[in-house]
Amino acid sequence: MTFQIILLAALVLASAAAILAKDLLKSAVALAVASLFLGIIFFRMGAPYAGVFEISVVAGLITVLFMLTIALTKQGGDVRESKTVKVVFPLFFAVFLLIDFFVMRGILAQVPALEGAAEAGTFGDVLWKERSFDLIGQLAVILAGVFAVLALFRKRNHHDH
């Protein structure tokens, strides 16, 4: 468990770095590192498929998309972020951590839950047989994304309303 906590802390630090970094490219890399840690956390929880997906898709594909976008939008110069927010951040962060720690433990311990049945079959069974409707949904959302990108980058001859 302690190793998980170390990994979780690393995840949080990497995410904080992604948000606070001034250079967008460093932000994207920090986000990828965070995904890497999350993937390892998943793996150690006994969820190898989720871990693999997290690392290859989020740390891989999404990071590539971000870097592509950053490259395509570099010319405009950097956007000045407000300095005060970065200075104030540690304060808010510390306050939040305190609230989080004390409140969550009390609340969450009291969440009632039903006993569940043991899981049968393999991951493949669950994904393909039990959650097959989700696969249709996944197909639909992929189509939506593909058509969205095609539509938003289409060639325009002379656009007029």
Added chain:
Amino acid sequence: MIFIYIGLPLAVAAVLPLAGKASRRVLPDILSNAVLAGLLAYAVTGAKTLLVHGPIVQQVRWFGEAVNIRIALDGFSLFMLMAIQLVSLCVGLYSINYMEHYGAKANYYALLLVMVAGMNGLVLSQDLFSVYLFLEVAAVASYALVAYGLEAEELEASFKYLMLSVVASAAVLLAVTVLYGMTGALGFDAVAEGLRQLEAKAVVGVAAALFLMGFGLKAALIPFHAWLPDAHPSAPAPISAILSGLLIKVSGVYAITRIFFHVIGLTPALSQVLMWLAAVSVVVAAFLALGQKDMKRMLAYSSISQVGYVVLGLGLGTPLGVAGGLFHLFNHAIAKSLLFFTSGSVQQATGTRNLDEMGGLAKRMPWTAGTNLVGSLSIAGVPPLGGFWSKLVIIMALVQAREWSLAVIAVLASVLTLWYYLILQRKAFFGKLAERWAQVKEAPFWMTAATVILALLVIGVGLWFAAAFSSWVQPAADALAKGF
């Protein structure tokens, strides 16, 4: 074969780009509209008879093996399906002319069909996670459709809409996770059963609050409405119509109603919260609509206000209130789509959405003006059009439940609604015809046809409201009251 509602639009959407390459204009239009027309016909005729024997649960089989796709159809989901196909078909017809100048029409129709498939899937789902999944399908398609014109205003609107909507979706998924964590199940029945066994009011309250935040934003209930007055006016007119007419109702109102009625259970506390939130929406949005110069922005605020009426009726929870809310949902869907169509026709003819610049357009665009009048009067609640009856039922239900203050609010807001719609009519269509509009032409054929179809429906539902009510709305209300 109700799986066809999801499968067919997706399959056609997937092949549309190829069809678009083969024939730039005709084939995508014909294909998409044929799909929508076919689904509508099925909803009106076939599915109705299937329902005679009670709710249908379909177990889909792939290659002989029973696959776990369980979709169910009851009165409520059939009602929504019918509304979705109807408005989507009119949107498809309208788009034949309107989207001519935007380019890549096949792509547009593909996105539209994916959005319809997402909405159909949401309505047919029996499972909390599937609701979330199809919610996102429709949402992703809608982000692209709002930004479709690629002008600065549209992109800005799409970005703001996207940001808020993603946070809302995250809230919904968190709520689903809370319920799953407690009951270990995701299906509506299983979760409802599990919640009955547990006694966990506080945690269910947290889940309900998260659902309210998430779906409330999708339905544009105040205080989660900020994205709608930007997104709906900037989108192309047929997309404004489908967003205001369908998406906010399917991904907002339907989802929250289904979950609050069938899974969590509508407690008195929840009912009060819903009703008062709705009342705030009704009043505040009506006031905000009054001050608008932009025609579509006024319509957008009106949508927020009218959705408030719907949630007011549904939140009341009594059979009459639920029936009134559902009836108003349908009336608003057809009337608001109609109004956005006519605003699109006006925008295309005159190049502006600013009411102060228009005037006297009725002389040059009689069809547009006439259908706009029908739609406006219906939403404003003027007899004998549909909106009058649905608002009357809601107010009667409020009185019956002794919610005097809410009933008074509903009536007064109705007056406000009539006021700003009369302003819209007067400024845009009546009055003196300004010089520069002397040459404008009536809208092209399909655009006018779509508006006329909807206008006839609005009139028809108003005149024969008893028949419409008993054959479509009542079964839906009963299904809600019963549960599966």
Added chain:
Amino acid sequence: MIINEWVVYLLFAAVLFFLGLYCLLTMRNLIKLFIGIEVIGKGVSLVLLSTGWARQSIFLAQSLVVTYIVIEVSLVATALAVIINLYRVNQTLDIRSLTRLKG
């Protein structure tokens, strides 16, 4: 004990939510704002998976997380497409340049 571990996961997920929301509320760069959304997304998938894990149904939890990640990819692709187009039109990624819509 499983419940205690689950609480730890949720604790950290809450921190991720805080970070993401902080980013959304304070940052001005469009891409940075979207990175905030991504961080929230990580929090959500952590909550989803750890809840399923605590219930001993790790397979179901994985299916849900996998589907969620697929949704996220489509979302990111669409959002970045909108952002790139916004940049083309406005020549900047500053959110303060998005002021056309008011009222």
